[in-house]
Amino acid sequence: MEPVHAIRSSNALKALTQRTKPAVDVVFRDEEQNTPVFSYTTLDKIEGEVSVTAPSDMRFDNIQITFEGFERTYVEKVASTAPISTRVFAYRPFLELRQPIDAAAFPQPRVAQGGHPYRFPFTFVVPEQLLPQMCRHGVDNDQIRDSHLYLPPSLGDPMVSSDGKTLMDDLAPEMSTISYAVRVKITRSRDGDGKPVILADVAKKLRIIPAYDEHPPLNVLADKDDDYSLRKEKDLKKGIFKGKLGRLTVEAAQPRSLRLHAPRSEASCRITSMATINLRFDPAEETGHPPRLGQLVTKLKAATFFGSVPMQRFPSKSAAYLYDTRRGLFVEALNLSSRNVESVQWEKRITTTDDPPDPVHSVSPAVLVPEPSSAYCGKTYYTASIVVPVTLPDNKYFVPTFHSCLISRIYLLDFSLSVHTPGTTVTAPIMHLRVPIQVSSEGNANAQVLISPEEAQAIAARDADGFFAPRSVGPPSPEYTERAELARPASQVIDLAMGPQPPGYSFSSRHDRSMSFAAARNMSLSSAYG
DSSP states (O other): OHHHHHHHHHHHHHHHHHHSSSSEEEEEOOOOOOSOOOOTTTTTTEEEEEEESSOOEEEEEEEEEEEEEEEEEEEEEEOSSSOOOOEEEEEEEEEEEEOOOGGGGSSSSEEOOOOOOEEEEEEOOOOOOOGGGGGOOOOOOOHHHHHTBBOOOOSOOOOOOOSSSSBBBOOTTTTTEEEEEEEEEEEEEEEEOOEEEEEEEEEEEEEEOOOBBBOOOOOOOTTTOHHHHEEEEEEEEETTTTTEEEEEEEEEEEOOOEEEEETTTOSSSSOOOEEEEEEEEEEESSSOOOEEEEEEEEEEEEEEEEEEOOSSSSSSSSSSHHHHHEEEEEEEEEEEEEETTTTTOOEEEESSOOOOSSSEEETTTTEEEOOOTTTTTTSEEEEEEEEEEOOOTTOEEEEOOOEOSSSSEEEEEEOOOOOOSSSSSSSSOOOEEEEEEEEEEEOOTTTOOOOOHHHHHHHHHHHHHHHOHHHHHHHOGGGGGSSSOOOOHHHHHHHHHTTTOOOOOOOOOOHHHHHHHHHHHHHHOOOOTT
16 A cells, blocks of 8 residues: 555645646747748847746746757667667757846746736847857868858758648758757756756747858869769760760759748749750761750759768768768658650751860850760760759758758759660660759848947947058969969950069960860869868
8 A cells, every 4th residue: 555655645746846837938929920830030030928927926036038059960870799779969059049137027026926927028139150169179171160150940840840731841850950949947046055946948949041142163073072973974876786876975064052032031933943954975977966865854852961970071972971870861852853855956066177176165155065075086066955944842841051060951953864876775875963052041131230339339440450451462472373374365465465464473375275264164163062
């Protein structure tokens, strides 16, 4: 009978404890949003009110209202000696904004009357960036540090990704989560030792989609990048034992970003970008004809990188990353379109000896002719281009491309183009391209940066001091030389040659200028991945 009395007394104590816990309610003042999930972007105001009601007279010492953000990951670690696995967790709080509460708003003495609601308003502003001390680990370069100090978007919580009717998939695994919430914590000091006792701890989640601008295209190195492939060449055969038909080159460049609408935007148009696939066929014989194109399948792949330790560089699908037991990768592919491109017309071109072609030349402002293939040795070649619309599906929830200390999200386009050769016994070859694409997001167009008069005065003083700071106007130091030469029209070269030349610049012949233009093109694709 004694165990029964112990169980009853335990239940009674638990029920008594639950009855004495105060009721805390967090209400957002946002009449524009008719959804259970409140969404905000950079520089938006998060306004609301906290209501605290104690069931009976309750003594307390402090009520704290904060706007918090954190990221949480875990990695399955498989033991090498036994068929068991353990989870290694990582938790990183990166944002905590506190709402100051006037002491006059608290009852004196600090004893909440039972049944009487106490209301405390709050106002937060979604920051543009995190504080520098939020990323203190080692990184390879400053660009990675800057990326880690951007505010990351909400990720991995299906309740936050909901549109109010259905749960939306944000293409993230359960191993990576980024959450934001307005938290209310009520504490009281314990009589014996003065340690704080938590009387109530309530958090209400919200969705944050920060404004992300489009970054410069990535510098993808040919045959040296495990993630992307912007150019592919393949030999085409006439048939079995019939020799080669020619060599086909397929090439594409990174398109403009897919720009998400702001959370409170009234825009209803679908999010779309345009990609262009350029083709070149170098026939094995001058009388050869280009192949007939088949089906073009477009897929969008969302790759989520996560780890239990901070990332020192931009993640990629390299062997060093994939075999690191402290990190993980989750990729989900979405079918965007499948279309027949048989009607695409080839254009015949002939290279003349009077005007040798540049390594990369443009037929029109929007079309680039790929460089000759390794098998090109004649005068005749054929070119074609395919414009591919890229539209985000409505049944998924997308977040912008971002990199934080523990989690990264990138996107790429996967193109599969089938080609039909004249030989009926030859399997139709398929050309694959993996092209990077960014997902950016709009901010609040009406938002204004709120700074205090003291901050404005400090910024003005800093700018004034910078105006009178000494500057070096001498030639550049040796480490900043040996760069690509400037390619200018011939008329400008003649005019500039008549006067004194500025230090560090030179102008070369037409052939050298074309080679310099190709080098400058490769360098201008400045890598957003360090």
